[in-house]
Amino acid sequence: MGRFNQSRAPIYEALEEFRRDRIVPFDVPGHKRGRGNPELAALLGQQCVGIDVNSMKSLDNLCHPVSVIREAEEMAAEAFGAAYAFLMVGGTTSSVQSMVLSACKKGDKIILPRNVHRSVINALVLNGAIPIYVNPDMDSRLGIALGMKVSQVERTIQEHPDAVAVLVNNPTYYGICSDLRSIVCMAHAHGMKVLVDEAHGTHFYFGEKMPLSAMEAGADMAAVSMHKSGGSLTQSSFLLTGIGMNPGYVRQIINLTQTTSASYLLLASLDISRRNLALRGKEQFAKVISLAEYAREEINRIGGYYAYTAELINGDSIFDFDRTKLTVNTLGIGLAGIEVYDLLRDEYDIQMELGDIANVLAYLSIGDRERDMERLIGALVEIRRKYGRDNTGMYTQEYIEPKVAVSPQNAFYAEKESLPLSETEGRICSEFVMCYPPGIPILAPGEEITAQILEYITYAREKGCSMTGPEDPAIERLNVLKEEWM
Template identity: 65%
Template sequence: MENKSPQNKAPIYEALKWYKNQRIVPFDVPGHKQGRGNKQLKEFLGEDCLSVDVNSMKPLDNLCHPTSVIKEAEELAAEAFGADSAFFMVNGTTSAVQAMIMSVCKEGDKIIMPRNVHRSAINSLILIGANPIYINPGIHKRLGISLGMSLKDIEEAIKEHPDAKAVFVNNPTYYGICSDLREIVKLAHSHGMYVLVDEAHGTHFYFDKRLPVSAMEAGADMAAVSIHKTGGSLTQSSMLLMKNEKINPHYVRTIINLTQTTSGSYLLLSSLDIARRNLALHGEEIFEEVVSIAEYARSEINKIGGYYAFSKEIVNGDNVFDFDITKLTVNTLDVGLAGIEAYDILRDDYGIQIELGDIGNILSIISVGDTRYNIERLVSALSEIKRIHTKDKKGIFDHEYINPIVKKSPKEAFYAEKESILISESEGRITGEFVMCYPPGIPILAPGELITKEAIECILASKEKGSLITGPEDMDINEIQVLK
């Protein structure tokens, strides 16, 4: 973009710089008073950081009711992402996902969604009492990962539940797999349903035409976008994007304010403002390099043998309609290692921290901050791991997604009378809590679902291999809360 474009402005960042230069004496919160009250914190984070960790005030606007610099920053973000409205979120994409669902659904309403959603989506159903109409994503047999949503399955769900309020789509999935979003939008809109997109891993789709279509370009009504994941803002900062045609943005702000903090962090807000400016002005060349690095890494890893770093060859025009080539997922099963084992070895023996290891794969996020030198380190580490650790893959549990059998609504199960029993003895009972590996935070079991033998095997196999399992009240993951 040319420099005269308003996209080279960063209103929140500029207002904070002005505030800093005013040398204002603070008799407001936060109590550390620009770091003077917490010297250790100031030494750790730096005076520059703490001097702009400030409270909402007239010159700096208010996130709950923006009228000046935050309003202007959100308008610039909407323009940059092709949306009608954008909301800066400081409670993570979790709160953006929940705001989307809570803006279009109420108690008793139905919402069509894939079962491999992030827990934040199911949590919102617990909060408002909406009922999920789950679509089971396909499983890629070779890779053991869950795929996107098939148009045929959505058509069937709409036919069976014509009163559903919305279709919720993960696009892309954690592994970079995309559904046919344009056709899903046409289908849902033709039946009077909203389309909500969990686009946590899709910031870069807005800035590179070689990547899959973005939610706003596909015509979705709302999208939750984790700018911090691949766009360069601080952890926990996110955006909620929307088209105003079918949904009132002022109502959405009211919904956001039900759960979002009234003390929005200016560190997070300014990071969104600066990241948006950087992406709007330089996104094309940034992601051109990201794509190039990811493709190089894939090619080098596949040359090692044993590993399989997949790409667009898995596209099938249906539940793998497109693939995000910036995602570097490597299947490790033919080396005889579970993904989580390779994940631990990379960190403990090679000082390389990747995003996740599941049963069969490791996932590296390639983004604005990666270099070719770091890719070389990853490739050489994987080569050495293969040489040292190759073993027979017999006995490795080869997939993670479990087809759910829903017996109660998430809200009903979550608030029901429960008792704690051993996971190993829970087959046939109805779970009252989540069980999931984190990351990615996709439940193996969610409240209201029947506990099957397959689910128990998956939990125990994941635990044995060293996955971080979250959800149950029992921190040792031996027991599970079930309905009485």
């Protein structure tokens, strides 16, 4: 038994008491419990707008919590096995960036895989830390980057003993896990902090027979996207820390960028969702795994598709696999993942999490149903029959190893010029280019633009990938560093 009764939800309880008190509002928000914006109240319901309130004595303050929010954070820390937990309302982007800003300062080196979410590199743009990339292996069949090998991390640490931190994805968007415990032990032995992007790993803390969680592995910080697999409202997240971090300093870092007007809808959703997982998580995630395993078996019977799982584990670059992830490689039916993604949405009213060059991903969580899975399986059968074709000449590689020439911060703020895409080969990019989702940059500020990268951008755009990042929304031009600046 822990210190706290995990069946409680202190923020939710305080909001219910606030509702009963019928307080007269002479504060923000200006809609005044929905009365000033009836269309909003009709859309969201009185139950929702009635508790869209501002910080006040009875409801605590996220910037400096002393009562119900503080209690909710302490209960979350216990549920996740962390020393401290911070409620975050700026998405897991804010959690990831707070990790990096807490561990690194301008000029510090941080070791990380290049297949990170853009939020990591954005943090480097903000604070001037220097990325030292571990380039992961590629699975050419699946077209995805794998985890970091322990030997790769060890070599990088030896080459850069002055690095202050190591960042690890646990798991990647596609469910791939590195040997986190070994990486933590190695980094700590060299005095380096370990930061873990667990945007897609909330369930590791509550399910059985799951990959190792960051806190269990002894990591110093972890960004946990509760809204993805944990059931809270979109944009809500947790930042977890181990015993080696100063929570007061981390709070100061968070308050540099996090809003002073936190949404109590988001805070309450974190509180309630933590309670739900603490009480019922094992049972719920066992059902998720069962549904995913059934779906993989049925999809692989169709032919042409490959829904992969733990058979990929090799003890190194794929140390473990998240079996809740239902990623389907589509190249065998002659269609890019993004093409199958579009067909599922446009022809079958099925919204997948992502479609890339080679895969589609169905993000399974506690709210999925068997009948919906049957609908997806049936649609994939029809797509293969109606649209399948020869796959000769299809592009497969999602990840391209970068050539880093300038730090992200220096490149982002340097003097730049805009050039047509076709004229940028050999120049240094000063902005991001990525397919979203997954939001892993194809190009980041400070990286050399190569012929292979240009080919990939053109191919992905033609296939219909949602391309984001550059100033030019059509991605016909890119900002590059002026040659004299170099």
